[in-house]
């Protein structure tokens with residue numbers, strides 16, 4: 472591993488200034504479970520590491536007066552997974568966080584790091600996109616809110632200006648009768664990278680038989696974490712049936728843009744999008760029926 476300089480500022484403006492001044496030569500460090508591995512095993516050059524560990528306002532999980540949830544970017548995978556607030560509010564965010572490697576990785580790795588690493592196969596980011604969460608971005612110019620779905624522009628690339636950091640995520644309150652599910656397909660049971668991941672959110676009408684709103688977001692089958700928009704349109708306003716879920720699965724497969732690589736062919740991935748979309752929707756609908 473190459474030598475690097477290390478800073479752990481206590482002020483946000485100082486962290487942003489250090490990162491902005493050094494541009495591509497500097498990276499933010501959260502848990503390091505992606506960044507340090509890339510530096511050590513893949514020879515990634517990072518002359519300056521700026522740790523976020525001492526910054527105020529990046530930690531914790533809380534509920535706001537309007538019912539929305541704020542999750543600090545430095546909240547660890549385990550904190551997010553075990554949080555009763557997250558589980559009550561948007562269960563699939565807890566499910567995605569549970570899949571970040573092992574217990575040890577989840578104790579270090581953060582939600583902000585999962586989004587910040589911008590891997591198409593990320594597990595914790597897609598539920599945030601499906602829940603229409605926004606990211607609070609801090610930089611030298613101040614703070615701005617960006618939908619998490621607009622943050623990733625390609626593998627390893629975020630729509631952030633030099634020196635900007637994700638401080639927290641805000642997950643809006645969900646309507647009554649809303650259920651969620653994140654499910655992924657991996658060849659191994661544990662410690663594997665998703666071949667396909669599906670984040671599904673479904674809100675039902677009061678009759679509990681009609682879909683009012685649906686959000687389906689794909690992982691590992693496109694360069695970003697896109698909504699399966701045709702699948703979502705297929706579901707909205709429709710009565711729940713086996714055929715509807717089958718149609719939505721097919722539509723999501725058509726919405727995906729997978730590549731072939733060592734883990735799976737594009738054709739196999741597309742088939743798995745179909746299967747896992749149906750499964751994710753079926754569970755989300757069951758959860759929506761019992762949610763208040």
Ligand SMILES: Cc1cc2nc3c(=O)[nH]c(=O)nc-3n(C[C@H](O)[C@H](O)[C@H](O)COP(=O)(O)OP(=O)(O)OC[C@H]3O[C@@H](n4cnc5c(N)ncnc54)[C@H](O)[C@@H]3O)c2cc1C
Nearest residue numbers: 501502503504505506572580581583584585587588594637
């Ligand atoms: C053995 C192992 C198994 C894993 N399994 C999975 C898995 O199953 N699913 C999965 O999704 N991931 C997995 N990961 C990847 C990793 O653990 C997660 O992506 C984790 O959430 C990264 O968080 P971190 O805090 O460690 O990020 P870091 O490594 O600290 O940072 C990652 C990137 O994000 C940037 N960054 C960090 N925080 C911010 C911020 N607040 N604002 C802007 N940019 C920021 C950093 O500069 C860096 O480029 C695994 C990793 C390992 C080592």
